[in-house]
Amino acid sequence: MAPASASPQGIKREPPPGSPLAEEDVPAKRQATETSRVGTQTISFPWKTCDNVKDVDRLRIKEYAVKVAQKHCAKLKKELSFSIFEGQADAVVLGQRMLEQWIKEDDDIRKTHENFQILVGVQGPTGAGKSSFLGSLLLQHEMLPSGQDGAATAAVAKVSWNYDDTPGHQFRARVTFRPIEEIFGNLKALLQSIKRVMVLEKTVVTTVEDIEERENDIAIAEETINYELPGVKAVWKLSRQDLEMILRNKTEEESYFDIVRAILKSNQTVLGFLRGNILDYKTTSRLKLGRAVRPFLDSTPYRLQDGGQFAVWPLVEDVHIYVKSDILKSGMTLVDLPGCSDSVARRAEVTKAFAHQLDVRLVVSPIARASDEEKSQELMQSGFDEAQMKLSGKDDGRGFGIIMTMTDSINVDTYLRSTPTLKFDSRVKANLDKLNKLRAEETGLKLEIENTKLEMSKARAQKAEGMEAYIDMMEKRESQIDDERKASDELLAKLKNESLNLKSSFEEAQKYLEQLEARGNEIQREEADAKNWLHNASVQVRNWIVKRKIQEKYSAQRSKIPGADSSKPPPPVPIFGVSTNAYWNLMRDAPIAGFATLESTGYPAVKKWLLEATMSKREKHLDAVLGRYQKLMNLMRIYSKESNENEDSGLTRSSFEEVLEKTRRKFTTTIGLEISRAGAKIQLLNPLKNRDETVKTFGFEAVRIATRWGRKFPNKKGNSTKIACNTYKAIVKRHGRTYPSKTKGCPKITYNWLEDLDWDKDMNKELLKIKVPIMEAFKKVWADYLKELEQVISMELPALEESFSGILTMVSNAEYVCESNVLQLLEGLSKETSSVGFDLVDYLEEELAQTFDGALRISGGGAHVRRCDHIVQKFKRSGEDLCHPVLDRLTNKLEAKKKKIPGKLISIAQSAVEDAKQQISFFINNLIENYETDEASQARKLELQASIRAHVAEWEQGWQQREGQGDELPVVTSDTPVVVGETKIEVDDEETEETDGVVEDFGTVDQIMGGYLDEDESD
Structure with a gap:
């Protein structure tokens, strides 16, 4: 019986919009038979049914499944690309645009997988052994600079898995330079600060107040000079005296712009780096790569062909190295950060700024100083606090760890x-x-x-x-x-x-x-x-x-x-x-005393923990990738469906799509609204929900902290030495911002008043629970959508009901993809909301600006005591009142981030409908657009479909197996390494x-x- 919406015979088949082919008359097809149905049974794959498997094993199953999918997609892509090239004249029969879209999506999935990063960074005092520690994790000895004289790492170094299998590209690196506009601005600020000091030093003042004011202004300018000058001296060989001479010789017509431009032009190699912004290296040797990138990572000079040399590190944004190291296969990107106690302020500042981006943060300190060394303790505390914020209330021992290095350095007797x-x-x-x-x-x-x-x-x-x-x-x-x-x-x-x-x-x-x-x-x-x-x-x-x-x-x-x-x-x-020395000696079969096995060096335990710490994020990524790969598999199943040669529905693409379009439009709107409504609880969540407790705690702590600002060592409870009046005033003038005091004969003391004014942040635990109602809403609407599609086909196109039921089975996979995307979105929001707290210091400075300015205006006898009292009294009178506007600022920023979520949820839901539309489009091509009048075209497509069916069958078989079973990927295994290792031991x-x-x-x-x-x- 012919469908009600189509003529029984001689219906024109319409090519897709924009197709160069004309319409042709073709005979009608009969109702689909059992052989023409797309498989209606859902095949069960281990990667979808392994929820009860142990964490590491479950991850290995999914890693392996991705490898299998990549292998078969590469084969299919090769097959499709050749067919597209050969079948340009048969674009409609072939479904060229759909196949090109399939290839594009495969490329996009592969690129997404390769660009996935879990940032694992190490911080620590200069000389703590950070680079050597990372080199041991990578099994790449001394690839990262670990200088023995002074600071080694001067720029951020990231190391990721190298996906490039091109001969000669075994080791790669990409150097990214800072924007030339930023360098230009830094040079200008340096010149202006030097000029200001020159002017102030010549200014004659008589009163004590004026002398203090001048010295404070000089100190502020010197801070900028000390920050910028080391880099300028390293790159352009310009000392402070050289710059002062340039400024003295500056004519009225010359501007700072002219001087900066002249400095930049004085080194054409540097100018070339900054204009190009990126520099790529590719080599076959670890040592060659290490030598090539070392000038960009540490103080090693960059050598020119004419024998000239200069430092490059001040110009570098970061260096991204790509190597084939097992620990990186799972998506980890190891990050080597400059030492936090580095004598060059810019290096330490780079580390501090980058640390907030890390997924896992490790503080490295030599064991001899780990429990007492001040900088190590400071980093451990800040790392712990930040991990607490990022954990969003989940205290699961992930996100932050401490590495004690040089454990072999011990006098046993x-x-x-x-x-x-x-x-x-x-x-x-x-x-x-x-x-x-x-x-x-x-x-x-x-x-x-x-x-x-x-x-x-x-x-x-x-x-x-x-x-x-x-x-x-x-x-x-x-x-x-x-x-x-x-x-x-x-x-x-x-x-x-x-x-x-x-x-x-x-x-x-x-x-x-x-x-x-x-x-x-x-x-x-x-x-x-x-x-x-x-x-x-x-x-x-x-x-x-x-x-x-x-x-x-x-x-x-x-x-x-x-x-x-x-x-x-x-x-x-x-x-x-950990002991790096013992580790490498064991690797060379020359063990040192006390370290007879690899386990005794500590590295296997660190690797195991890192895999566990990064597992959650990795698994969510794999779930999303596998869901997308299953969609590609389904599209190929539909496209290659074996049709009965007498089958003919007598439909056109446009008439078929018209039947389904009303339902699609309806549910595109409905599914977005329902999932957005289910996610409305997000707007009710407040990571600062314990506001009253927070305000009360802050009010009490702020008075105690502000009182100790009058001490020389505010963080040392047992030391009551008073701070110098000028130092106190200089900090007040900076509104409590970082100020390094340089009293003669004393070690440098860095004051961070506003960073001390902090409180514990309690991130909510409810965010990820919202996934449940969101997914329940999606499942309900999605089931209604599939049911209505089935009803429409049954009523309007009964001849296709049996064939179409198989499509609906495959379309249900959208639920898996949607759930993965929703989970990633919610975790992203969790991370974003936690990062809001990092703006706290800026907000506090703005709220306290008037208080600091008022203290600065106090003068005359006893001014210092009255300044201290002015600030402390401010906190006593209105410490809690001060807290409210700061929390309001944080809350507003959180709200702005949360408001973006409904739109993103709607986009995720609607993309599921679009995916269904794409699969139905493949079905239409298979069912309707097979032109029997052109036997050559039909033969080519039948041959392609047969080949695709064979590939899909192999793919399905590969997915049904687990790693090590059958012949699937006999060499390639999952990306989750098994941490093992033993050897034997001796050392002075x-x-x-x-x-x-x-x-x-x-x-x-x-x-x-x-x-x-x-x-x-x-x-």
């Missing part, structure tokens, strides 16, 4: 004597006693060996004398008479017996010597084992003690977080002790600052080395 845990341990005593006995035995053994060798030497000499006498007697025997010969024979027999006795004695002595030497070797092995055990025990106990110290500090800190669960102890901060003891003076006993060595005391701690 000193540590054994000074640490109670080791000093009084029975196994330590037993090994020390054993070592003493072995050493005593070894001393006696050496003496015995010397005596034995001496006896052997004497025997050897006697044997030689006897042999000489024997030979001499034999020579004389020929000329002797019988009586003499008889006497000689007796003497010869005696010499022979003596020789045999000497030989026997020598052999016995030699055998005894071998036994002594064998025992000597055995003693050396036993000594090595005892030393290794003691060394390993010392390393592990020190690691445990330092780790415990740090944990105690942060356990107390976590308990103060608003809304924290006080019913149980907070989970520990992940802390790892080195002095360490951490000869721990802890008196209390932390437990037995067996407990610490066995990990029994760490059972409550996460990996």
Whole structure:
């Protein structure tokens, strides 16, 4: 029976809009048969049914599925590209535009996958071993600069997986330079500041107030000079004296613009870098790449062909390196940041600015300074605070960790004597006693060996004398008479017996010597084992003690977080002790004392934790990618559906689309509205929901903090030294911003008043729960949409009902893709809302500006005391009132971010409808646009469809298998590495600052080395 909406015979088939082909008359098709239906049964793939599998295994399944999809999409793309090229005249029959769209989407998915990044960055004091630590994770020794003299890393270095398989491109790097406009502005600001200092120094002032004012203005200008001058000196070789000379010789017609332009033009190579903005390197060698990029990463000079050289690091935005290192396969991008205590202010500032972008933040510090060094503690605290904000209330030990480096640097003898845990341990005593006995035995053994060798030497000499006498007697025997010969024979027999006795004695002595030497070797092995055990025990106990110290500090800190669960102890901060030196020696089969296995170096544990810490973000990305790949598979299934040769619906593309268009338009609107309505709860969420508690806490803390601003060391509770009047005034003039004090004869003190005025932020825990009602709304509307499509086809086009049911089964995959996209959107919002808190200092400065300005206007006798009191009283009177407008600013910014979400949700939902439309378009091409009048075109398409069906079948089979099953991808495996490794160990003891003076006993060595005391701690 012919469909109601179409003529039974001779219907014109319409090509897609813009097609160059004319319409042709073709015979009508009959109702679809069972053989013509697109598969209606949903195939189950492991990557969609592995929710109950362990985390790492589940990720490996999905990684492998992506590899399989990429392999088969590459084959299909090659097939389709060739067919498109060969079938230009058959664009409609072939469905050229749809195939081109399929290829484009495959390219887009691959690009999205390759550009996916999880930023894992390391911070720490200069010289902490950050670059060496990253090099060990990468298994790329000294690829990143780790200078031994002064600061090494000077610019941000990112290292990602290298997807480029082009020969000669095994190692790649892209250097991105700072915008030339920014460099221009920095140079201009430097010149203006130098000029201001020159003018101020010549200004004659008489009053104390005027002198103070001038000195403060000079200090502010000097701050800019100290920030910008090192870079200018490094690049253009211009000292401060050179710039002052340029400014003195400046004519009235010359502007700062002219001077800056002249400076830039003085080095054409630099100008070329800045104008080009990007520089690419490709090579086959890690060492070659390291040499090429080193000038852009550290202070190594860039060498010109004419022999000239200059530093480049001040011009660099970042250096992105691409290598094939296993740890990067999962999407991790390791980030090496300049040292935070670097003497060059710009380097430290770069690190501080970039740190907020990190997904996982590691603070690296040498173990000897990890628990006490001021800069390490400051970084650990800021890293911990930021991780708390980013975790959005989920205290799961992800996002922040501490790395204690140089664990092999320890004086074992000193540590054994000074640490109670080791000093009084029975196994330590037993090994020390054993070592003493072995050493005593070894001393006696050496003496015995010397005596034995001496006896052997004497025997050897006697044997030689006897042999000489024997030979001499034999020579004389020929000329002797019988009586003499008889006497000689007796003497010869005696010499022979003596020789045999000497030989026997020598052999016995030699055998005894071998036994002594064998025992000597055995003693050396036993000594090595005892030393290794003691060394390993010392390393592990020190690691445990330092780790415990740090944990105690942060356990107390976590308990103060608003809304924290006080019913149980907070989970520990992940802390790892590592030895880069021991790690690389093991890799070279030359182990050092105390580190017999790779596990003992700490690196396998760090790698395992990093994989776990980045797993959630990686899995969400994989889910989205696999959903898109399944859509591509479905499109190829539909396109290559095997049709009955007599099948003919008598429809045109336009008549078919017209039947479905009303439903599509209706649900495009409905699905967007419903999912947006379900997501309305987002607008009710408020990460600052504990506002009253926050305001109260801030009001109390602000008074305490502001009172301590009058101290020279505001963060040291036990130090009550007063701050210098001029220093206090200089900070007030800067509205509490960063000010480095440089009192003669004293170390530099950096004041960050406003950064101290902080409070704990409680990110909400509800955001990701909103996914449930959103997805429920989507599923309901989507089910209604599919049902209505089915009803429309049944009523309007009954001849296609059976064939179309298979399409609806595949279209249901949109639910999976939509859920992945919604989850990624909500997590993105969570991260964005947490980042709002980073603007706090700016808001506080604006709110306190009037207070600081008022304090600055105070003059006369006792001005300093009155300034201090003016600021403290402000907080006492209206500390809570000050907090409200700052919170309002934060809230408004959060609201602005939340308001974007409904539109994005609508876009996600509507894209699902568009995906369905695309799949139906492929169905129309397969069902309607097969022109039987052109046998050659039809034959080409049938051949293409058969080939595609074979590829799709292989793809399905590949997805049904797991890694290691069958022949699918025999070489390529998933991107999730398995962390394993063992080897064997020996090293000179080195002095360490951490000869721990802890008196209390932390437990037995067996407990610490066995990990029994760490059972409550996460990996």
